[in-house]
Each structure stands twice: as structure tokens, then as C-alpha cells.
Amino acid sequence: MSSSKKEQSSEPPSLIPLLPEDIIIDILSRVRWCDYRTLPLVSKHFRSLVTSHELYARRSLLGCTERRLYVALSNRETTSHNPYILCLEANDNHRLVLIPWPTHVPHVGSFVTVGSKIYAFDMLNRYHHLPIPSIDRRFQTVHLVHCMNATMDVSVAGVIDWKIYVTGFTKIPWDTSAKMVMAVFNTETQIWESATETMIGRPYGCVVMAAFVSPMAEDNISDEAINLMAGKMYTRDARNSFVYDPKEGKWETDKRLNMFKWEGGCVVDDVLYYYDIRGGKVLRAYDPRKSSWVVVKGLERLVADGRFSESYYTGSCDGKLVLFFSKDRMIKGIRSAQISLERRHHQGRSEILG
Known part of the structure; x- marks a missing residue:
């Protein structure tokens, strides 16, 4: 027997499968x-355990649950879209x-999270006649819900009180008679x-202010003020900003919000942020x-790093704001920043520091 075979045979086998x-x-x-x-590369047994209900029930019991930020990236050369998760390495x-993504689920579109599920709405709603997929993030399983009761393109969605509000075009975008429609899914x-x-x-973005008061708020907020927000x-859209109140069931314009053409925004502690x-x-x-x-x-310093970027995206994760932007105009790389936020008073004015 060669020395290499002796060394291989002398290595102790993994004990985990024997437990x-x-x-x-x-x-x-x-x-x-x-x-x-x-x-899953270890063995078929491990592959089945990773997607088992027992494993995630144990994780919840041990408090090992993690907040995850999902990112969909497009490749201009191949026109493909792939889903990723932002992970923290041991070196901080x-x-x-790159993560596996269930088949027949759109890679690009409007995605909303409700509990442990992600509901996926295709950007062009090419499959409006088909059921809407929802992905259980714990087990990477797909459940199909009833198809939408309206046909719309370029839809955006938001969640309020366990209901998903989806808005989009009913006709082609360049038709001046085109109407917007809102569909509500319970x-x-x-x-x-x-x-x-x-x-x-045409909606350029959608964010939701929840019934939540930030612990970093600098003053006491009345119940009336909370209910208003x-x-x-x-x-x-291209011209105006709007606010929808589900209790009233109507849209209203917001002149102050309309001061800037915000796009790709997100909400952290009931404050809207956009780059x-x-x-x-x-x-x-x-x-x-x-x-x-x-x-x-x-x-x-962060703004200086992103001065040459032409694309960006903001998101919220675990009470922090996450900003992605291209490194340069050629988009040869992507940079990200995780930003902690603090609210202060300075000379009678409110400030937010990142």
C-alpha cells in the first residue's frame, strides 16, 4: 500500500452521520x-435536513433566526436576473x-414580505392569468395563490395590516387613456x-409607513399623530407623490413629499429614505x-465614493439602511453600505446622522 493511501485510510471518518x-x-x-x-453537498441526508421543518423549528427555539436581505441583480450582457443574499463574513x-431560486418564480418584479413568505409579482405581469407564487423563506418551498383579479403591467406592491396592495397599468404605458388599478390581496x-x-x-416606487414609533424618536408623539402616519x-408617478389611506380607501397628493422626485426609496423607523x-x-x-x-x-465619504454611480438601490434590514450603488458608469462592480441612523436636535432643528 502506498504512503498516500495509508494517510487517507488513517484519517478518522466524520462522526456526525453516526449521531x-x-x-x-x-x-x-x-x-x-x-x-x-x-x-446539501455533504450528502443527500443533509440536503433533506436543510429544508426540513424540524431544522427550522429548532432554529426558532434556539433563537438562531436571522434577518436576511435579498437582492436581485441583472446582467446586462446576458439579460439574466439572479437572486442573492447579503451575508456577513467572519471578518465582518x-x-x-447566490442562492437557489424556485423555478417558475420571477427573478425581477415587485416582491413583498409577509411573515415568513415572499410574494412575487412579475414586473410586466406576463403571467397575470397564472397563480401568484409565494415562497416560504424557511424551507424554499413555493405555494401558489389565486391569480390576480386584474390585468396590470409594471406593478408595485406594499403591505398594510397583512394585506398586499398592488398597483399597475391596465393598458399600455404610452396610451394617455390608460388607467391605474389597485388590487388587494388578503x-x-x-x-x-x-x-x-x-x-x-405609472408608479415609480412604493413604500409603507407602519404603525410603529421609533425608539430613537426625540420627543413624545401623541396617539393622534401616530394614527395620522x-x-x-x-x-x-412622473409628476406627483401620493398617499393612500386604506381606512379612507382613497389617494391624496402630498405637496411636501413632492418636493423631490424620490425613487427606489425604503422606510426605516417610519422615515422614508432615498439616494x-x-x-x-x-x-x-x-x-x-x-x-x-x-x-x-x-x-x-460614502457620497464621494458613489459620485460616479448611475444606479443605486436602498433597502432596510434589522433597523438599518442598506445602500447599493454601482462603482462607476460602466457598472463593473457593486458597492454596499450598511448605515446606522441616529436622530438629534441641533440649534432647534432635527437632524439625522448616518
Whole structure:
């Protein structure tokens, strides 16, 4: 026998497969979710365990749940879109990890999260006659819900009180007689409730202010003020910004919000943030309680890094704002920043620092 074979035979076999299954599940439940993509390569048994209900029940019991930020990236050369997750490495660096995505689920479109499920609405709604897929993030399984009760293109969606509000075109975008329609899906009953026409044009973004008061708020906010801001959907078209109140069932314009053509925004602690790529390349914030815009300070270096970018995206994860932008005009790389936010008073004015 050669020396190399002796060395291989002297290596102790892995003991994990010899353990009882409940102990294996207990061990795997402590592994970071980002590493689960490699576990199925170990064996077929591991592949089945990674998607098992027992594993995720154990993770929840141990408090090993993680907040995950999903990112869909497009390749201009291949026109393909692939989903990634932003993962934190052991050296505190972040990287985007390609993840498996269920078949027949759109890779680009409007995605909303309700509980443990992601509902996917195709950007062009090419499959409006087909059921809408929802992905259970815990097990990467797909459940189909009833097809939408309206045909629309370029749809955007938001969630208020476990209901998904989807808006989009009923006709081709360049037709001046085209109408916007809003469809409402109740995630608890799994039924489409209504489809009504709206007053807005092509939606360029959609964010929702929830019934939540930030612990970093600098003053006491009355219940009346909370009710005024809570559970409303904000969107804009090419000209105006609008606010939708589901209790009233109607859209209204918002002149203060309309001061800037915000796009690709997100909400953190009931404040709207967006990266103004046209007006000075700054991070702007809109507080609906005070109907005021401010520039987030403390990000001068970050803004300098992104001065040559022509594309960007903002998102929220675990109470922080995440900003993605291209490294240059050729989009040869992507940079990301995770931003902690702090609200302060300075000389009688409110400031937000990042």
C-alpha cells in the first residue's frame, strides 16, 4: 500500500452521520443560514435536513433566526436576473451569495414580505392569468395563490395590516387613456378582495409607513399623530407623490413629499429614505410626522465614493439602511453600505446622522 493511501485510510471518518438525527439537527441549527448552501453537498441526508421543518423549528427555539436581505441583480450582457443574499463574513466583511431560486418564480418584479413568505409579482405581469407564487423563506418551498383579479403591467406592491396592495397599468404605458388599478390581496384568507381604479400614473416606487414609533424618536408623539402616519402607502408617478389611506380607501397628493422626485426609496423607523442621484447625490430623508425633508449627515465619504454611480438601490434590514450603488458608469462592480441612523436636535432643528 502506498504512503498516500495509508494517510487517507488513517484519517478518522466524520462522526456526525453516526449521531442520532435529533443531535445532528441541533448541530446544524446553529450553523449560519448563509452556509446552508454548501450543506446539501455533504450528502443527500443533509440536503433533506436543510429544508426540513424540524431544522427550522429548532432554529426558532434556539433563537438562531436571522434577518436576511435579498437582492436581485441583472446582467446586462446576458439579460439574466439572479437572486442573492447579503451575508456577513467572519471578518465582518459583507458579500452577496447566490442562492437557489424556485423555478417558475420571477427573478425581477415587485416582491413583498409577509411573515415568513415572499410574494412575487412579475414586473410586466406576463403571467397575470397564472397563480401568484409565494415562497416560504424557511424551507424554499413555493405555494401558489389565486391569480390576480386584474390585468396590470409594471406593478408595485406594499403591505398594510397583512394585506398586499398592488398597483399597475391596465393598458399600455404610452396610451394617455390608460388607467391605474389597485388590487388587494388578503394574506390571511388568501383571497383577492377588490380591484379599483386609482388616480396615479405609472408608479415609480412604493413604500409603507407602519404603525410603529421609533425608539430613537426625540420627543413624545401623541396617539393622534401616530394614527395620522400609521399604515399608509406612499407612491409617486412622473409628476406627483401620493398617499393612500386604506381606512379612507382613497389617494391624496402630498405637496411636501413632492418636493423631490424620490425613487427606489425604503422606510426605516417610519422615515422614508432615498439616494438622490440627480440633486447633489445625497441621502435624503422624509419624516411624515413633520412633513419635512432633511439631508442625512455624516455620509460625506460614502457620497464621494458613489459620485460616479448611475444606479443605486436602498433597502432596510434589522433597523438599518442598506445602500447599493454601482462603482462607476460602466457598472463593473457593486458597492454596499450598511448605515446606522441616529436622530438629534441641533440649534432647534432635527437632524439625522448616518
